[in-house]
Amino acid sequence: MNELTKGAQLIPNGMLDDNYPRNMWWCAAHVDEVTDKPLARWLLEKPVVMYRKADGTPVALDNRCPHRWAPLSEGRVIDDQLVCPYHGMEFGADGVCTRVPTQKMIPKTARVQSYPMREAGRFLWIWMGDPDKIDHDPVDMGYQTNPDWSVVTAYMEVDANWVLIRENVLDLTHIAFLHAKTFKQGDWENPAEVSMEGETIVYRQDFEPSPLSPLFCAGFGFPDGKIVKREQEGRMPSLAVSFSDWNVHDIDAVPGERADYLVRGAHIVTPGKRGETHYFFAAAFDVPDVSDEVLEQTKANILGAFNEDKDLLQKIQALVSQDPRGLEFPEINLGADGAGVRVRQILKRKLDAERSA
Template identity: 65%
Template structure:
């Protein structure tokens, strides 16, 4: 923070706008996990917009506005026929560009029977979507090839969280809360000092070295390490996009067993997508640079992560509910701590993008 940002009446330098329409449209967001999108239409609300996702005959994903222009029936309730999606109400067919190609109840195709289509890309384990101006696409989705790399083991999960996406994004960019909110689950209780935070181009980064200490039991099994063994670790975080961030546990075992590995990486992945007002799609991932962990280890690790992330979900939803009901809303004093450096960068990027789209907070 350079000190030149406007100070609001409550002393908050950069508003988080969590009670407003606060999502940029001209960027890549995740629409779904790749395995969710098939020849059967999938309905999903993204940026307060109903979207239908499906696959074409060649396997490529497609996305349209999920409302037929005739009498507004959701196309997601229909079916896919070849490369066309068919409305369940009167059988109107639409191609992947959103053009009506057939209205079976009449000979002529209706004029202006067109609905918005959205650019989609399949990258890593997910389908990405561009909801803004389609001619303004100037980049590819963030690099996530590790998610489908056979040299990594990738676990994932999904939550619908009844909280604004900004709350979740800031939560995962400041992991000093792990020592408090997750003291009985993560048990990484040495994480009480703020990391160094900085920008690399448009990517928010943080980094922090830790002294020898037992690793969080959530990740020991995936690395084949005992839960009580002191190890050296470096935490490295990156947010290449408001939609996705990574947190790497870079682990060094100073006294490995004979012929055993001494270096490991566990990469946490946090994906947020605004849904309907006040709700967020949250996809998480945990990847080990281990070619194939056993099913037992995968199930144990995933179950432990879910217990910990349930704690985040519970608190964030209570925060959203209380703030929404409080008549003071965002006018209440908000104090920024030293560990909020990466979160402040998040707000700067968010406000910059919204300003570019003519929608400043």
């Protein structure tokens, strides 16, 4: 480490190596992605196969047959068993082999790792660390299945370390610049106030009346350019997920009519292969029955904006990977990095705890 970076709060273990805790819930998929057909996905640098049993229970196994290493995801699910595509060995939801077509004796070692899964909101969560250390549930996302809300979900793969996305979504001041043509919300002139509520990072900031981003007007039934007061509030209850709330106050509301609205973004990141991140996303309006057409348009607009993040974060990752100086380069923190710096502190604590356990 050179003089300029000494003492700075670098991303723990950098952004080129493995830098994620195992003993926590990470998002594995949207709930409707996992069916009775096997789904392959790299999670925490491991090939995983997921499917559902007939009763709907989600299953996650190592996606590598212990016989000759065929990807089990190329096989089929029959009677809740995953059948290897190569020589037909069958594995149950616990990963234990239940049948070898060519012999009666099943080798004791014929098993694959199985991982606990839970459902929360519109997503499925996986625990890939020590199952004896499960001491909490995935973050509550009940609003995503509440009919009083209208929800749209999306996904993108980003070729960058997960921490880059995690920090990006906790510092909305970039919206005024990187998303000047999409979010069109240019009034981020001051850093948000950042605090901790237990282990949860919280940021908040009030804005004077200004036109609401066109990304969200239609969802509330507002005309484009609608002038509103905003309170931006975000929380990160887990390294895997953060919420960003746009609390919107209609300053022209007729007395007695509804004046306060909320659109909540859920930003969910999961390390995939080395240097790749799954980015799951949900935008939810606290308005029931927003039309599919408006939700689809909102989703397309959000993806357009998030592709701006993706493009830039991938360029940052490539720059650091290819520059021989790598992480040995000055990095400064600004006042607006309060939440991001806390992410690094929490991450460091968790990594240190797992490594010393």
